[in-house]
Amino acid sequence: MSPEQAIVNRRAVLKASLLAGGGLALEMLVPFPARLARAMDGKSGAAGELSAFVTIGTDGTVTIVSKNPELGQGVKTSLPMMVADELDCDWSQVRISQADLDQKRYREQSAGGSNATPKNWLPMRQTGAAARAMLLQAAANKWKVDAHELTTSRGRILHAASGRAVGYGEVASAAAALPPPELESVQLKRPEQFTIIGRPTVGVDSARIVRGEPIFGMDTHLPGMLYAVYEVAPAHGGRLVKAHIEEAKRSPGVKHVVPIIGNGDHDAGLADGVAIVASNWWLANQARSKLNVEWDLSAAKSHSSSVYRAKADAAIAAGPSSDLRLDGDPVAKLASATKRIAARYDYPFIAHAPMEPQNCTARYAEGRFEIWAPTQQPQRGLETLSKALDIAPETVTLHLTRAGGGFGRRLMNDYMVQVAAIAKAVPGVPIQLIWSREDDIRRDYYRPGGWHSLEAGLSSKGDLIAFTDHFVTFGDGKTPARAAGYNPAMPPAGLIPHLRFSQSMMPTVVTTGALRAPGSNALCFVSQSFLDEVAIAAGTDLPRLMLTLLGERREVAAPDNGIAFDTGRARDVIEKVVQTSAWAQKPTSAGRAKGFAFYFSHRGYIAEVVEASVTGADVTVHKVWVAGDVGSQIVNPMGAENQARGAVIDGLAQALTGQAIEFVDGVVQQSNFNDFPLARIPMTPEIEIAWVRSDKPPTGLGEPVLPPVIPALTNAIFAATGTRIRSLPVRLKSA
Amino acid sequence: MGAEMAYRLNINGADRQVDVPAEMPLLWVLRNELGLVGTKFGCGKGFCGACTVHVNGAAQRSCQLPVGSIGQAKIHTIEHIGETPIGARLQQAWVQIDVMQCGYCQAGQIMSACALLGQTAQPSTAQIDSAMAGNICRCACYNRIRSAIRIAAGMEEESGRVA
Numbered sequence: 036m037s038p039e040q041a042i043v044n045r046r047a048v049l050k051a052s053l054l055a056g057g058g059l060a061l062e063m064l065v066p067f068p069a070r071l072a073r074a075m076d077g078k079s080g081a082a083g084e085l086s087a088f089v090t091i092g093t094d095g096t097v098t099i100v101s102k103n104p105e106l107g108q109g110v111k112t113s114l115p116m117m118v119a120d121e122l123d124c125d126w127s128q129v130r131i132s133q134a135d136l137d138q139k140r141y142r143e144q145s146a147g148g149s150n151a152t153p154k155n156w157l158p159m160r161q162t163g164a165a166a167r168a169m170l171l172q173a174a175a176n177k178w179k180v181d182a183h184e185l186t187t188s189r190g191r192i193l194h195a196a197s198g199r200a201v202g203y204g205e206v207a208s209a210a211a212a213l214p215p216p217e218l219e220s221v222q223l224k225r226p227e228q229f230t231i232i233g234r235p236t237v238g239v240d241s242a243r244i245v246r247g248e249p250i251f252g253m254d255t256h257l258p259g260m261l262y263a264v265y266e267v268a269p270a271h272g273g274r275l276v277k278a279h280i281e282e283a284k285r286s287p288g289v290k291h292v293v294p295i296i297g298n299g300d301h302d303a304g305l306a307d308g309v310a311i312v313a314s315n316w317w318l319a320n321q322a323r324s325k326l327n328v329e330w331d332l333s334a335a336k337s338h339s340s341s342v343y344r345a346k347a348d349a350a351i352a353a354g355p356s357s358d359l360r361l362d363g364d365p366v367a368k369l370a371s372a373t374k375r376i377a378a379r380y381d382y383p384f385i386a387h388a389p390m391e392p393q394n395c396t397a398r399y400a401e402g403r404f405e406i407w408a409p410t411q412q413p414q415r416g417l418e419t420l421s422k423a424l425d426i427a428p429e430t431v432t433l434h435l436t437r438a439g440g441g442f443g444r445r446l447m448n449d450y451m452v453q454v455a456a457i458a459k460a461v462p463g464v465p466i467q468l469i470w471s472r473e474d475d476i477r478r479d480y481y482r483p484g485g486w487h488s489l490e491a492g493l494s495s496k497g498d499l500i501a502f503t504d505h506f507v508t509f510g511d512g513k514t515p516a517r518a519a520g521y522n523p524a525m526p527p528a529g530l531i532p533h534l535r536f537s538q539s540m541m542p543t544v545v546t547t548g549a550l551r552a553p554g555s556n557a558l559c560f561v562s563q564s565f566l567d568e569v570a571i572a573a574g575t576d577l578p579r580l581m582l583t584l585l586g587e588r589r590e591v592a593a594p595d596n597g598i599a600f601d602t603g604r605a606r607d608v609i610e611k612v613v614q615t616s617a618w619a620q621k622p623t624s625a626g627r628a629k630g631f632a633f634y635f636s637h638r639g640y641i642a643e644v645v646e647a648s649v650t651g652a653d654v655t656v657h658k659v660w661v662a663g664d665v666g667s668q669i670v671n672p673m674g675a676e677n678q679a680r681g682a683v684i685d686g687l688a689q690a691l692t693g694q695a696i697e698f699v700d701g702v703v704q705q706s707n708f709n710d711f712p713l714a715r716i717p718m719t720p721e722i723e724i725a726w727v728r729s730d731k732p733p734t735g736l737g738e739p740v741l742p743p744v745i746p747a748l749t750n751a752i753f754a755a756t757g758t759r760i761r762s763l764p765v766r767l768k769s770a
Numbered sequence: 771m772g773a774e775m776a777y778r779l780n781i782n783g784a785d786r787q788v789d790v791p792a793e794m795p796l797l798w799v800l801r802n803e804l805g806l807v808g809t810k811f812g813c814g815k816g817f818c819g820a821c822t823v824h825v826n827g828a829a830q831r832s833c834q835l836p837v838g839s840i841g842q843a844k845i846h847t848i849e850h851i852g853e854t855p856i857g858a859r860l861q862q863a864w865v866q867i868d869v870m871q872c873g874y875c876q877a878g879q880i881m882s883a884c885a886l887l888g889q890t891a892q893p894s895t896a897q898i899d900s901a902m903a904g905n906i907c908r909c910a911c912y913n914r915i916r917s918a919i920r921i922a923a924g925m926e927e928e929s930g931r932v933a
Contacts, residue, residue, distance in 0.1 A: 107872025107909050237868040244873035245861040247808020247848030251874060254807040262802060287774065287791060315790070316811075317798035390812050390820060390874040390908045439810075439874025440908050472813040673868050677911060681871055684910035708817035708906060717899040719912035 047086060047158065049165050049215035057093040059169065059207040061215065063162045085140045086155070087162035089118050091170070095190055095204030097124050102134045102141045103151055104411055105240070106389075106438035106445065108737045109674035110151045112238045114159055116671055120231035121163030121224060124190040124203065131239045136413040136433035144435070146411040147446050147549070149637035149735025152670060156732050164221045166210075170203050173210035177201070189230075226668060235673035240437060252409030252436040255396040257465035261290055262316035265453045265468060266323050267308040267478060270335035270701030272544035275307035279327035283311055286325050288318030293460045295453075298423045302517075302546050305423040306449070310457040316469050335701020338544050340383075340484075343698075346541045347486040347507040351379070355505045355537030356512075360523040363533035365492075368501035372492025376572050379488050380561040382763040383695035384481040386711055387550055391439020392475045393450040397458040398465040404431040404458065408451050409438030416448030423452045424459065442685075443518075443549040447480045476711050477703040480548025481696055483509050483519040485557055489565045497573040499584065501533040504561070509547065510540035518549045525562055526635070529591040529600065530584040544701055551685065552738040555636035559742030560749065560763060563632040567750045568759065577631045577750065578613050578642075582606060600635055604664045607727050608642040609633055611662035615725050616644035626650060627657075630751030632743040639739025640664040640727075643683070645747040649755045652767040654691055656720040656748065659683050661740060666733035669726055678736040680722050686744035688714035690765050777837050781806070782850035792838025797821045799837050800847060808848035808877050812906070819905030822878040823847050829885035831904075848877035856887045856922070863921040871909035879905050883919050892923050 047065045054060050063086040088100040099118050105111035111131055119129050136144060143154075167187060174192040175182035178199060186193050193200045226233075243250055268274065278294040291312040297305035309326055313319035350356075369375060396407040404426070410416050413433050421428045438445055454468035470478075485508050492501040509516040515538075523536055550556060563577070570580035588603030612618070612631070622628055627648035634641055644660040661679055669675045688694065692712040697704045705711040749760035758767065774789045781804070788803045800806040800823075809832055812820030816831040823832045824846040851857030860880050870876045879902065886893055886901040893901065898919050907915065920926035 107870070109871070235868075237865055238870065238873075240873065241865050241868055241870060244870060244876055245848075245864045245880060246852060247806075247877045249807050251810075253811065256805060256807070315794070315798055315802040317794055317802070318791075388908060390810075390818070390872065390906065392811065438872065440872040442908075469811070472815070674871075677868070677871055677909075677914065680913055681910040684912065688910070707815050708813050709815070713906050713908055714910050714912070715906060716902045716912045716915065719899075719910070719916070722913060 047218055049162070049218060051169065051211055051213065051215045053208060053211035054090055054092065057208045058091050058204070059166065059211040060090045061162060061166045061169070062088045063158050086158035087118060089122065089162055089166055091166065091203050091207040093204045093207055095128055095202045096130060097122065097128045097190070098130045098132055100134050101131050102144050104144065104146045104413065104435050104438060105133070106146055106409070106411060106441035108146060108678065109238060109671060110146065111240065112236055113671045113674055114151060114155050116231050116236060117156065117159035118163035120229050121160045122167050123187040123230070126231050126236065128190050133435060136417065136435060138414060144413055146441060147443065149639070149737045149739065152733050152735040153638060160223055161218055161221050164223050165216050165218070168216050168221060169210040169213050170206055172213055173206040174201050177206060177209065232670055233668060233672065236671050237673060250437050251391055251439050252396070252407060253391060253394045253467070253469060255407040255436060255467065257396065257398065260396070260465040260467055261312045261314060262319050263310050263312045263454065263457050263466050263468045264316070264319045264323060264471070265308045265310050265457070266326055266328065267306050268330040268332060270332040271338065271546065272301055272334035272701055273307070274331040275309070276329040276331050278309050280309065282327070283322045283325040286318065286322035288313040288315055289322050290314065291461050293457060295456050295460070300423070303419060305452045305456055308453070310460070312457065312461060312466060320471060332701065335544050338701040339699045340697040343484065343541065347381070350507045350539035350541070351486065351488045351505060353539070356539045357537060359521050359536040359538055360528060361535050362528070365501040365503050365533040365535045368533040369490060369492040369503070372500060373495040374493040374572055375490060376493070376569055377490045378565055378568060378761055379486065380564065380761045381486045382484060382557045382560060383697070384484045384545070385550065385689060385694045386476050386479040386481055386696050387442040387444035388475065388711060388713060389438070389440030389442055389444055392472055393470040394468060395450045395454040396465065396467040397454040399455070399458040400463050402430060404455055406431060406451060406455065407434045407436055408448070409436045409445060410448055410451060411438070411441045411443070411445040412448065415446070416451045419448050420452050420455050424455055442551045443553060444479065447548055449478070472708070473706045476705055476707060479696070480517065480546045482550035482553070482556065483516060483547040485519070487561045489561070491565070491569045493569070493573050497575070499527065499531055499569060499573070499580070502527050502531060503535040504537070506536065506538040508538060508540055509543040511542060512540050515540065516543060516547045518547055518553045520554065522554050522558055524600070525558055527566070527584050530586070545698060551682070552636055552741045555634060555738070555742040556689070559632065559634040559636070560745045563634065563743065563746035564749055564760065567630070567746065567753065578609055578618060581609055581633050598638055604640045604729050605633065605635060607729070608640045608662040608664050611725055611727050612642040612644050612660050615662060615723060616660035618644060622646060624648070626755050628751050628754035630747045630749065630754055632746035632750060634739070634742040636742055637738045638665070638734035639736065641739050641743050643743040643747045645744065645751045647748060647751040647755060649752060649767065652769040654752060654765060654767065656687055656718070658721045658723065659744060661722065661724045662727055663724070663740060664727040664729050665736055665739070666731045667728055668733045670733055675736050676724055679724050679740045682738070682740035683722050683744045684714045684719060686741045687718065687748060690745050690748055690763055691718065693764050695764055779837070779840060779845060780842065781845045782847060788837070790837055793836050795833050796823065796835040796837055796840065796845070797832040800832060806847055806849055810874055810877055812875065817906070818875070819882060820875050820878040822881040822905065824881060824885060827885065827888060829882045848881060851880060851884055854884070857884050859922040860884055860887070860918065863918040866921065867914055867918055869911050869914040869918050871911055875905060875907045879907065879915055883922070886919070887923055892925055893919065
């Protein structure tokens, strides 16, 4: 199987139709497996996943449906670019239309996991190329010539021999009557023929955004709409006992106060709370202080950061409760090692804090819901909603709005379930639920904290011969909490014969979830920092140690979600960043140094070097070099570079601004950007990006650039000061 | 909280009347009473700058401005800023190098940048950083925010590299 086929391996078909009013509509359908079709439809074979949908109007306007949510990752621009390039139209002819949630048509409409680019690279291009072939054939029929004599350019069909030319729009209706081509016969462009793919392209919504036009979830406005807040228990896992709401009801502007008993699932369902609905959101929020609610907070007792830390200490002292991976005999190898290196690492819970606070708008009338949601995963939201409120999914119409950032937070849909519950209690009235920033910081699905106890053994020649990591995480003892799992294929796994990964768990009432580069954002810090220690103990440096471990170019089985790890691609990005950063040249001024790290996540191979200086407790990052291999083609360099820069600064902020969420008896101690700080402009370093182009299909960029920047930074801090950072966030002592 | 009162506000060159309590922040008057949703809610505490507007030309956090304190001051928001020469240049530069990812904070960023260029026609990087430090961009498009301000100020070639 070729790498390109690896992403789309089900049989796809093209379906053409005549647009109402004239023009061609072409869609690519991937038939659902029969089992799934039955589950969704109650009958077999009725539905198909719509991979791509394009129409060409009689005026030549090309409309491409964007099915996935847009939250700043750029798919609303980059996926249509793939269609438009193969269609060979002019980008200025293209209009983008945002799809509603429609499970029967699209099956998968989500934003996460850096998945959109690899999953759509072929189907989007094939659909564009097939539409072009049909238009070409329609022109050939019209002129009674062979289609092979025709060429296309910027939305026009040309017949060089006769000098005739025709716009796509003029033959679009005729093309709609033709049978669509077999997918296998559709000719795709060679990369050197691309005119849109690979060209820096401005986001399709950018002009509206700078004018302040309504485009985000919170900008949704419906006639007669009221605004809501949803007061939940102060501690995670709290239950509502009794709500005294009379005073809040009398507050200015307040129309309704609704106590809501959830479905007992505060993690993935509807948490207990009290909704306040008012004519203005600020009035609703002000009335919260008038609520007098009795909560049962007993479940949260002792769920405190200090208790978690003590339990982690005890778990490490007691030894692991289960193995995640055991290769060879690391115990014996460690015993025989010439040199042993041991260290403990940890990192805190952190919040996502997207700029647009969680919000959602809903109307319930005559047994039907209409919902406007800024969400990364609308389908999961609909499932959660129908379960929590016991309603049929087909009674819900779900519109996808642009979201003001996601970073994984909007994979969860608690706000959607809450607003639906409120709207159901106030039928006929459109309700916009808005969380305060405090609500957002205190009720996140946090990147969970974790603790690691590592050991490595070196032979007399300085070779790494054994590696162990005991991971202490959160979970029920069998299954880790959401996004609290390990990556059993993390390097050096698969690269050395004697290795053990093991774990212990403790329960938590705190909700956890995926944050940009889930797993990797923490595990890369631990493994690449510890390997830096190992490299120094072995008398070498981390790039050289990594190249030695990687060895010859080959594929190592499944380190990342069943995707093979290519040591050659890893070598190439490491060698590239060593060169671009002039790694061998060390900064000469005192307290200034470079650090390196490499990681493979979400199909991307990324190596980074950070140059930083340390004065007392202050760390200044001067420059970051990134070398990345995300395949043969950067689809939209404008967006790709922005994703990479943003990921670098995001990682630096996680390490340097003091980000940590802490708990006392389940109560989050942070509340807003004063105590959960984000990056600000003065900390922005120069960032130099080099793309290493392999011959593999393009993959996503929302995530993989983030993980390596953290250990590259902390390794630079060690090189500059001799202080090893083994705990995040970085907290240096003043000189 | 006081009772509702009628306030006459001068917003984007037009007089608008609202009946709200004096303590209501301008942000929520703009968004929920007047339907001017370009001004964004980010933190409600003046930490993030998403709600930045101009009050007599100066950048202010509208989430911290009680409507009762505004009086006759002239308020301008992102919906209007394109009608000023500096605002138009900034919007153009912002799109030219596609500053944004999610875009949610960008209205506030442009309002702060516009006030900066109104004061300092050709700011240094340190002046840009200082004037923009109150505006958080969670997507961290900061390299491009610096560049777009320099382009709008005529200090950087429009075709120049985005750094």
